[in-house]
Amino acid sequence: MIGIVKEFQLIESFFTGRAQSRKDVVMGIGDDCAIVQLNANKSIAISCDTLVENVHFFPDMPAKDLGYKSLAVNLSDLASMGAEPAWMTLALTLPEVDETWLAEFSEGLFEIAEYYGVALIGGDTTRGPRAITITINGQLPKDVGLTRCGAKNGDWIYVTGSLGDSALGLDILRDKAAVDGEDRAYLVNRHYRPTPRVLAGQSLRTIASSAIDISDGIMSDIQHVIKSSQMGAVINVDRLPLSEQLVRNTTADMALSYALTGGEDYELLFTVPEAQKGALEMALAETGVRFTQIGQICTGGQLTLLNENKPFEPVNLGFEHFN
Amino acid sequence: MIGIVKEFQLIESFFTGRAQSRKDVVMGIGDDCAIVQLNANKSIAISCDTLVENVHFFPDMPAKDLGYKSLAVNLSDLASMGAEPAWMTLALTLPEVDETWLAEFSEGLFEIAEYYGVALIGGDTTRGPRAITITINGQLPKDVGLTRCGAKNGDWIYVTGSLGDSALGLDILRDKAAVDGEDRAYLVNRHYRPTPRVLAGQSLRTIASSAIDISDGIMSDIQHVIKSSQMGAVINVDRLPLSEQLVRNTTADMALSYALTGGEDYELLFTVPEAQKGALEMALAETGVRFTQIGQICTGGQLTLLNENKPFEPVNLGFEHFN
Numbered sequence: 001m002i003g004i005v006k007e008f009q010l011i012e013s014f015f016t017g018r019a020q021s022r023k024d025v026v027m028g029i030g031d032d033c034a035i036v037q038l039n040a041n042k043s044i045a046i047s048c049d050t051l052v053e054n055v056h057f058f059p060d061m062p063a064k065d066l067g068y069k070s071l072a073v074n075l076s077d078l079a080s081m082g083a084e085p086a087w088m089t090l091a092l093t094l095p096e097v098d099e100t101w102l103a104e105f106s107e108g109l110f111e112i113a114e115y116y117g118v119a120l121i122g123g124d125t126t127r128g129p130r131a132i133t134i135t136i137n138g139q140l141p142k143d144v145g146l147t148r149c150g151a152k153n154g155d156w157i158y159v160t161g162s163l164g165d166s167a168l169g170l171d172i173l174r175d176k177a178a179v180d181g182e183d184r185a186y187l188v189n190r191h192y193r194p195t196p197r198v199l200a201g202q203s204l205r206t207i208a209s210s211a212i213d214i215s216d217g218i219m220s221d222i223q224h225v226i227k228s229s230q231m232g233a234v235i236n237v238d239r240l241p242l243s244e245q246l247v248r249n250t251t252a253d254m255a256l257s258y259a260l261t262g263g264e265d266y267e268l269l270f271t272v273p274e275a276q277k278g279a280l281e282m283a284l285a286e287t288g289v290r291f292t293q294i295g296q297i298c299t300g301g302q303l304t305l306l307n308e309n310k311p312f313e314p315v316n317l318g319f320e321h322f323n
Numbered sequence: 324m325i326g327i328v329k330e331f332q333l334i335e336s337f338f339t340g341r342a343q344s345r346k347d348v349v350m351g352i353g354d355d356c357a358i359v360q361l362n363a364n365k366s367i368a369i370s371c372d373t374l375v376e377n378v379h380f381f382p383d384m385p386a387k388d389l390g391y392k393s394l395a396v397n398l399s400d401l402a403s404m405g406a407e408p409a410w411m412t413l414a415l416t417l418p419e420v421d422e423t424w425l426a427e428f429s430e431g432l433f434e435i436a437e438y439y440g441v442a443l444i445g446g447d448t449t450r451g452p453r454a455i456t457i458t459i460n461g462q463l464p465k466d467v468g469l470t471r472c473g474a475k476n477g478d479w480i481y482v483t484g485s486l487g488d489s490a491l492g493l494d495i496l497r498d499k500a501a502v503d504g505e506d507r508a509y510l511v512n513r514h515y516r517p518t519p520r521v522l523a524g525q526s527l528r529t530i531a532s533s534a535i536d537i538s539d540g541i542m543s544d545i546q547h548v549i550k551s552s553q554m555g556a557v558i559n560v561d562r563l564p565l566s567e568q569l570v571r572n573t574t575a576d577m578a579l580s581y582a583l584t585g586g587e588d589y590e591l592l593f594t595v596p597e598a599q600k601g602a603l604e605m606a607l608a609e610t611g612v613r614f615t616q617i618g619q620i621c622t623g624g625q626l627t628l629l630n631e632n633k634p635f636e637p638v639n640l641g642f643e644h645f646n
Contacts, residue, residue, distance in 0.1 A: 026366060030551075031470050032400040032536060033368035035463065040363040043349060045356040046444060048412040048458065052451035077355040089371040091414070091456040121369060128375035128454060133414040133447070135371060135458035140358065147354050213355060228353075 019120040034121035045083035045138040053130040065192035067108030074136040076266040079201035080213040083138030090123035091133040146211035151229035155271040157295040162243040165190035167262020194266035203283040211270035217261040235295035342443040357444035368406035368461040376453040388515035390431030397459040399589040402524035403536040406461030413446035414456040469534040474552035478594040480618040485566040488513035490585020517589035526606040534593035540584040558618035
């Protein structure tokens with residue numbers, strides 16, 4: 001039925017005209033492939049994330065926020081490698097053509113794409129249950145990038161920003177927590193619009209020994225670092241950076257559990273050798289991003305949580321994490 | 324629930340160990356991003372296609388064929404640009420973890436990935452309605468690539484292979500056509516396992532003036548070429564390459580409609596200037612791919628169908644095409 005083709009061509013009209021122009025995009029949307037060029041001294045970082053309705057977001061999530069978040073979570077992957085955002089493809093599956101929804105979704109998507117200079121170079125629009133897959137491409141100086149596997153014994157463990165806000169924001173949206181006013185707006189916004197630490201990641205390239213973004217909660221994500229690096233880690237939970245909005249809207253125990261296991265913070269977790277601490281202060285001061293030392297890499301392969309130097313067991317909040 | 328994370332980590336085990344190794348993949352699956360390197364005199368071609376259950380394939384499609392086809396349709400996009408396949412990401416959404424299905428799907432995917440030297444460098448596995456999004460990356464010599472927009476007045480129009488088999492194959496699967504034995508197997512296989520014309524595309528890079536892959540049927544896809552090139556076209560339907568399996572299992576009128584409007588052939592449609600016809604014969608003879616001249620580019624912006632030099636109107640078979 002030609003009607004369906006035409007209908008889905010309409011979807012494309014929300015995206016083709018708005019794409020960021022970049023000199024390295026030789027051919028953008030409109031042919032069978034896009035063609036991009038790379039500076040000779042660069043490598044390409046590539047990552048891919050899917051958001052599925054009723055799994056990663058609820059049907060009532062504002063479309064503008066969903067557009068924003070779809071790209072933000074991919075940018076966070078680039079940030080954790082220290083890569084500079086460049087190009088993306090968008091695979092958008094929708095049950096029907098809803099022009100209001102599409103206008104809002106694309107507005108949120110392009111808001112963050114323009115901020116970070118990401119060109120939309122291609123994609124596919126299909127009919128089906130609502131889902132968004134973005135594949136993002138970034139650039140890195142050749143042979144310089146952050147990975148999960150470089151942490152060494154004695155390196156200090158840091159995180160950017162504050163932890164746990166997003167998970168409390170989600171609980172508020174699910175009516176599992178009651179928070180009103182500005183605090184509610186702040187916490188829900190931290191869930192709907194995570195800040196990818198793109199500039200911080202780039203500034204850490206030659207300073208950090210390892211880095212990862214916190215998508216499943218710090219307790220889960222640090223396991224990837226210590227496993228890949230064949231190390232252990234001690235985290236001082238009393239040092240975890242908590243926002244005042246988190247602290248004043250839940251108990252102290254719950255706040256720590258949100259911070260340790262809540263997930264979707266999209267902050268960076270990274271490790272820095274003692275000798276690089278001065279360089280770190282200077283580099284992150286320039287970006288204006290808050291960062292906090294929360295523990296230290298050790299040998300032995302285990303993760304140890306300490307609260308004021310005593311063993312600590314977090315309250316299990318039973319968060320569901322899907323890959 | 325940690326159980327769900329573990330379950331989906333199991334999915335990844337079907338893909339991580341099997342990935343093709345390539346020297347230009349600095350870092351493959353397992354970190355936040357993959358990192359790849361590009362030769363200084365190359366550009367990158369990027370394309371993205373989604374297959375959704377009950378839209379692009381039926382639940383009873385053999386998983387091995389689905390794995391094969393998911394990559395084949397993306398490779399066809401690279402073929403139409405003349406690009407050499409390199410890397411892919413796979414976003415796989417599944418309602419549940421079915422190990423038999425996963426083993427078969429990954430077997431089909433890696434069968435074609437290994438044949439064309441494509442490295443799986445990353446992806447995302449999520450819970451949800453079954454869908455597959457592959458983003459493919461290919462390499463092109465800088466400033467040399469096939470597009471839809473270069474057709475000139477008088478250029479000859481060609482297609483590779485034969486047309487219409489896939490659409491009759493689909494009708495057989497839907498019980499809209501009754502074909503048995505080897506012909507059935509051939510036609511269904513043409514639907515389930517299209518042959519991306521990767522080598523033919525590369526050999527056409529400096530010979531063809533435009534190219535596109537035939538995904539929606541030649542009548543629809545040639546519109547993209549003449550619109551992009553600001554030209555018209557005459558197609559001689561009596562010259563369309565039809566397989567003997569198509570011809571002997573349907574009427575002459577129906578066979579032409581399958582070939583013109585059926586879609587999913589994933590053959591290449593390309594245009595060649597008169598002066599390049601000799602070069603074309605030599606180049607495609609080396610690849611062993613059948614190619615047929617089916618018409619000519621003209622001015623005026625219209626598509627004209629002729630059957631033995633008389634105006635021709637195809638039977639409307641009402642194929643549904645989704646983008």
